Amino acid sequence: MKLSVIALSLLAATSVHAALDLYDPSNNETDNLVWVGHMSPDTDTVSAAMMAAHIYGGKATVAEDINPESTFVLNYCNAEKPEIVADYSSYQVGLVDFNQRTQLAPTINTESIVAVIDHHAIGGAPINTSQLVSMDIRAWGSTATILAANAEQLGVSLPKSVACAGLGAILSDTVVFQSATTTDYDHHFAQKLAKIAGVEDIEDFGQQMLVAKSDLSHLPAASILTMDYKNFEYGGKKVGIGVAETLTAQQLIDRKDELLAAMAEYKKAQNLDHLFFSITDTKNKRANIIWGDDVEKQILGQAFDTPVTGDMLTLDGVTSRKRQIGPAIQSSIEQM
Numbered sequence: 001m002k003l004s005v006i007a008l009s010l011l012a013a014t015s016v017h018a019a020l021d022l023y024d025p026s027n028n029e030t031d032n033l034v035w036v037g038h039m040s041p042d043t044d045t046v047s048a049a050m051m052a053a054h055i056y057g058g059k060a061t062v063a064e065d066i067n068p069e070s071t072f073v074l075n076y077c078n079a080e081k082p083e084i085v086a087d088y089s090s091y092q093v094g095l096v097d098f099n100q101r102t103q104l105a106p107t108i109n110t111e112s113i114v115a116v117i118d119h120h121a122i123g124g125a126p127i128n129t130s131q132l133v134s135m136d137i138r139a140w141g142s143t144a145t146i147l148a149a150n151a152e153q154l155g156v157s158l159p160k161s162v163a164c165a166g167l168g169a170i171l172s173d174t175v176v177f178q179s180a181t182t183t184d185y186d187h188h189f190a191q192k193l194a195k196i197a198g199v200e201d202i203e204d205f206g207q208q209m210l211v212a213k214s215d216l217s218h219l220p221a222a223s224i225l226t227m228d229y230k231n232f233e234y235g236g237k238k239v240g241i242g243v244a245e246t247l248t249a250q251q252l253i254d255r256k257d258e259l260l261a262a263m264a265e266y267k268k269a270q271n272l273d274h275l276f277f278s279i280t281d282t283k284n285k286r287a288n289i290i291w292g293d294d295v296e297k298q299i300l301g302q303a304f305d306t307p308v309t310g311d312m313l314t315l316d317g318v319t320s321r322k323r324q325i326g327p328a329i330q331s332s333i334e335q336m
């Protein structure tokens with residue numbers, strides 16, 4: 001009896017990884033450590049994985065291929081693209097830039113998670129773990145901002161290319177400091193990263209990035225839908241929200257029917273209760289939201305407290321999924 005208890009505890013000790021020490025990284029065993037962000041990786045997810053790997057050890061990875069904006073940023077920064085990992089089951093995993101299980105790569109066993117570094121609300125479907133996990137979640141504009149602060153605090157100097165990618169992530173998540181999510185910390189650490197990276201004109205880098213991500217004319221509607229896409233659980237419902245941030249919104253508005261067809265197909269294939277897509281006009285700072293059925297139309301009317309006519313809802317001043325679109329749809333669904 002006593003022996004089997006010992007055997008069990010040994011088994012537990014070997015199968016569950018220790019939480020990462022974010023305060024003193026020299027305490028960590030990092031041979032088998034990888035960093036990864038959410039599915040449909042964006043620039044913050046990609047760059048944060050790179051920064052975290054540099055600060056804490058381990059390898060930067062992505063769960064799926066990167067988008068055109070991140071490709072531009074990595075090229076601009078002369079940075080290496082993180083490896084795409086198809087199967088995470090043999091790694092200990094540090095998560096960056098999300099905390100919802102709906103956005104977790106399906107091959108990641110929650111028992112292998114050792115850290116979460118993020119800047120999102122602990123929403124409707126947080127990742128559950130049986131073991132303790134180190135967490136660093138702050139209400140800042142990007143995960144890259146948090147990692148820039150941690151690098152500085154730990155006395156880790158980031159390579160030029162990694163600092164540059166981090167700067168790109170801050171510019172991406174804050175839409176070049178124009179999003180409502182932007183904090184003073186984002187401005188502060190963007191300056192510091194730019195200095196390390198040798199980027200003299202931050203605004204110019206940001207504008208080039210916005211232009212690079214805007215031209216989606218060469219892509220099929222199904223790819224545009226999932227390029228910047230997140231799954232949520234609101235009031236027990238599976239809800240997808242895709243976003244295309246673009247300076248040339250009309251180009252996509254003209255393809256609305258094509259996008260709606262792709263949405264109908266995706267919703268069915270993914271078994272979603274609701275699906276929304278925002279053509280986010282970063283030039284005029286407004287969201288153009290489209291949806292699939294009458295329930296979704298009703299959800300939007302209630303979410304933004306506005307009558308919805310036609311087949312697209314235009315909302316001036318709305319540009320953030322995290323701060324504006326997501327929370328409004330969440331509270332609307334929870335009230336239904």
Ligand SMILES: [Mn+2]
Pocket residue numbers: 044045097119141142143173
């Ligand atoms: Mn982010």
